[in-house]
Each structure stands twice: as C-alpha cells, then as structure tokens.
Amino acid sequence: MRMRPKKNRATRLDNVKELFAVTTEDGKIDIPASFGEESNISIEIGCGKGRFICGKAMQFPDENFIAFERVTDVNMMAMEKAFAAGLTNVRFHNGDAKELCNLLPPHSVNTIYLNFSDPWPKKRNAKRRLTSPLFLEMYKGLLAPDAVIYFKTDNIGLFEYSLETFAECGYTLSNVCYDLHNDAVLSANNIQTEYEEKFSEKGFTINYLEARLK
Numbered sequence: 512m513r514m515r516p517k518k519n520r521a522t523r524l525d526n527v528k529e530l531f532a533v534t535t536e537d538g539k540i541d542i543p544a545s546f547g548e549e550s551n552i553s554i555e556i557g558c559g560k561g562r563f564i565c566g567k568a569m570q571f572p573d574e575n576f577i578a579f580e581r582v583t584d585v586n587m588m589a590m591e592k593a594f595a596a597g598l599t600n601v602r603f604h605n606g607d608a609k610e611l612c613n614l615l616p617p618h619s620v621n622t623i624y625l626n627f628s629d630p631w632p633k634k635r636n637a638k639r640r641l642t643s644p645l646f647l648e649m650y651k652g653l654l655a656p657d658a659v660i661y662f663k664t665d666n667i668g669l670f671e672y673s674l675e676t677f678a679e680c681g682y683t684l685s686n687v688c689y690d691l692h693n694d695a696v697l698s699a700n701n702i703q704t705e706y707e708e709k710f711s712e713k714g715f716t717i718n719y720l721e722a723r724l725k
C-alpha cells in the first residue's frame with residue numbers, strides 16, 4: 512500500500528536540506544569535507560524512520576554515517592530526527608539501494624547495517640532482498656578491507672536464507688544469534704530500531720549476524 516504524501520513535504524524537506532547527501536555531476540555522493548577521510552564511512556540501507564542511524568551517529572560522534580532509504584516521506588522523518596538532534600556526522604540519500612555502487616567510491620565503506628530489511632517472501636521477489644546474492648556481490652565493491660556487515664531481523668525465513676547467501680557469496684559469519692535481546696554481550700550496545708521495538712514487543716525474537724569478507 513502506498514503512503515499518502517505527507518502534508519507540507521516540500522517545506523519539511525527544505526528545513527532539513529543540509530542533511531541530504533549531495534550528489535555531484537557524475538552522480539556520486541559528494542562526501543562532505545567534514546567527514547574527513549573518505550574511507551571511514553558506515554552506511555545503513557533502508558533506515559526507515561532513522562532511530563538507529565541517529566543513535567549510532569550520537570554514540571560515535573567521530574565517525575561518519577550515510578543512510579539510504581527509498582521512501583521519501585520515511586527518509587524525511589529520519590532526517591528530521593537527525594536535524595532535531597543536531598547531528599552533523601550523518602547524511603541521507605533518498606533512493607534505491609541498487610544504485611549504491613554508482614553512488615559511493617569503491618571500497619570506501621567500513622560498515623553496512625541492514626536492519627529489518629523487507630523480507631520479500633515470494634521466490635519471484637528474492638532478488639529484491641538486501642541479502643540476495645545480487646546485493647551481496649555489489650557490497651563487495653563497496654566494502655573496505657576488514658569491513659563488517661551487521662544484519663538483524665525478526666524474520667526467520669529471511670535470516671535462514673541470508674545465512675546461506677552470505678556463505679555462498681564468500682562471506683565469513685560470526686556471532687550468529689537467534690535471540691539477540693537475550694545475549695548479554697551482543698546486545699550490550701544494541702540500538703533498537705523502530706521495527707525492532709515493535710516486533711520484539713509482539714514476542715518475536717531478533718536474529719543477528721556479522722559478516723566479513725574472507
């Protein structure tokens with residue numbers, strides 16, 4: 512179901528415009544000078560309303576974050592959250608993650624966060640899953656040496672699928688966990704996303720893994 516466009520969208524977007532990731536003529540994101548070294552960037556794909564990426568940007572004020580979200584109004588809410596918090600180390604790109612390799616310099620990303628990615632349960636839509644081989648191969652071109660992908664989801668079907676695709680695509684998995692909130696070590700610095708809070712309150716356990724290139 513499509514969301515009705517938010518009222519005053521143009522004004523609201525204008526209010527937070529400084530937080531947009533600016534793209535240059537060649538279509539690449541212009542990494543803000545304030546971000547310093549280009550090779551120190553963490554990204555979240557499908558940031559939703561932004562609680563997680565804002566939490567990370569607050570937790571690590573010396574690190575830099577770019578959030579990607581394809582739904583304009585959802586992205587706008589995330590930007591408003593970052594703006595209200597006065598964050599300067601995060602930028603937002605409104606668009607589809609399939610364009611990522613055209614948007615960022617090769618091997619410039621230290622961390623990818625995939626939080627509660629859409630499960631696309633039908634087989635015919637499997638290519639859209641952010642942990643499909645198509646995406647996992649694309650991420651390889653973005654990841655810096657020793658980079659990590661952090662993935663969490665309440666959806667066990669997507670999680671089990673992803674365990675297979677990460678392995679198939681040559682990633683090494685660690686800290687694979689089927690109940691993140693009951694793991695004292697792994698959940699110590701966990702920032703709950705909006706979806707995570709909603710679904711864990713409904714009784715779903717949260718699955719979690721870390722993936723690195725061999």
Ligand SMILES: C[S@@+](CC[C@H](N)C(=O)[O-])C[C@H]1O[C@@H](n2cnc3c(N)ncnc32)[C@H](O)[C@@H]1O
Pocket residue numbers: 556557558559560579580581582585606607608609626627628629704705706707
């Ligand atoms: C289930 S929601 C989770 C949102 C947020 N990460 C959370 O945990 O609260 C998935 C989000 O990913 C976004 N998304 C899904 N596929 C995407 C893609 N290919 N590119 C950019 N955003 C995407 C959706 O628009 C949606 O906002």
